[in-house]
Amino acid sequence: MVDQIRDFLLTFSSILWEAMPFIVLGAIVAGILEELLPQQWITKFMPKAPLASAAVGGALGLIFPMCECGIVVVMRRLLKKGLPLSCCIAYMLAGPIMNVVVLLSTYYAFKTHEIDGVRIGVDMVLLRALGGFLIATITGVIVYMMSKKTGVAALVTATAMPSSLPMADDDDAMAPGKPKPLIKRLSNISSTALHDFMDITVFLILGAILAAVAKMSIQPGTIERMSQDQPFLAIPLMMLLAVLMCLCSEADAFVAASFTKMAVSAKLAFLVLGPMLDLKLLMMFTRVFRARLIATIVVCVVTLSLLYSIVIHVTYRPITGPLLWPQGTASPTLPVDKPAPIEEKK
Template sequence: MQPSIYDFLFNFSSVLWEAMPFVVLGALVAGVLEEFLPQEFLTRLLPKSVLPAVMIGAVLGLLFPMCECGIVVVMRRLLRKGLPLSCCIAYMLAGPIINGVVIFSTWIAFRDHKIGPEMVGLRVGLAFVIACATGLIVHLQYKKYGNALLTPLTAPPPVQVDDANEPRIERPRQPFMQRLGNISSTALHDFVDIMVFLILGSVLAALARVYITEQQIEVISRDQPFLAIPAMMFLAVVMCLCSEADAFVAASFTKMHVSAKIAFLVLGPMLDLKLILMYTRVFRLRLIVTIATSVVIQVLVLCVALHLIYQASGWTGLPAGATLK
């Protein structure tokens, strides 16, 4: 059956409306952070060493759970508040996976397949490793290029140093209603700014969904097992699923190896069409290419290694009762 305008509109609206509530939530959280979070406050709480700081950033999703769409807005405000770029990248990549809601939904999706804990452990573990490694790579780039990696709307303002002979003038306390207005203004600005690129990403995702079906990917992975992992990675990029629901889609591929499903579940919340366009409002092209290259290579290598470990140990990597033929 030929693709129709209805198919395109259905796919477009499903991606857009799935992501929009989280963008709204992220914009509101960003407004609160901008108004109430003191400059450099989070930086003073982090360890001085880069690796522990990045590792803390990777697990911030346990305290501040957020979908990948909303987390971009929040991360931009955290950057302006002085949180190191490496920590923000680790939080942005791992936060949509390492949080209670996604962990529970992943376990529920694979519970009937008898591999729920296995899938949760692999998804969380690989996400943590990839997020930390990418954060460290970005830290090396930041040491060389500094805030040139960020857009003007994202780069933190320059630190103002008071004259030694002049006392610091404290900012007068604003009335509550004025502060509420500041939060609304910031949230509305961030929402409009990000929504433009979310809509463009939804259009691209809808076109991809019309011409590339899940059945085609499953046939390729069944007939060409070595292509299963990159095929599922490609599907994750074009489908633009929410991290709270993608586990149920992955679970529907009952005859696919665990390694290919993990590739789908780890890459999707870190990199898809709508996220790439949303990243352009935060990062310069150099940093976007660095993040995308690092994430794709790590997911591919780690999932291939996982597949080989399953083969060497004799595990099937399939749900209970499933076979490849």
């Protein structure tokens, strides 16, 4: 019992402290966007076509790089500024993957992994980025079609609704041509950042508690052993593990790389789904989205991640040799000892 309590506290605190710096960073960025980013500019910048808008959102992580722990608050501020809902959803899902730091960590985690003598570090980076972009863009288009039928107000909470009118208590609302004093801008940024930080942190704590409880009953070694003889079973198992472990996208590649005897497609499922959906993110979603939209996001990202990983499992090949090694052979990430030649007796 004491060991279980200790494991729970260690898991809970590690998730909380790992996410906290990014929550703070996300709140600060959200405050800056709220104060300095003109609403008219962001609405003019976005393309009108739903597919193009979602695609821009999927690539927006290259401009506003953010871990999944802090991207929810940034996305909510962009939504309030008038960014289309489909674009915001695509950015929220793909942003933690289309992040230079995340892509570099993925490369360094897999740079020494080989399949038939071919290193797959670059392949893993490209496959992860492609999967994140495609899944986020398709989900964004589906959300756009939903919003056309139901309206945005039926999908997002009141705290995330776009604000088209200035607040009545804003001292500068009646004089838009007059520049705000620096101290006023800093005060607004601090106020917005503190509000978003407190609002999201409560649900981060609840998500960390659920993740710590779930992780106590999951043994990664068991999943790895089960997947060796059934590679297609490994894909949903690794997706489940990604949801329960609540890892930061800047460090999850090293965890995936540690599963040395697992198919690459299963590792890819872990790397693509994890930054888009886990227990702490589900709790954070409740502050921005209504239940109907949360259910749609979950169904879309889980289904598309599964299909994408299966397609990679069946079709993808590296430069030479199959990406997925035949059953019964040694893992391609581990060196295989060749038996010494038998000398003939003279």
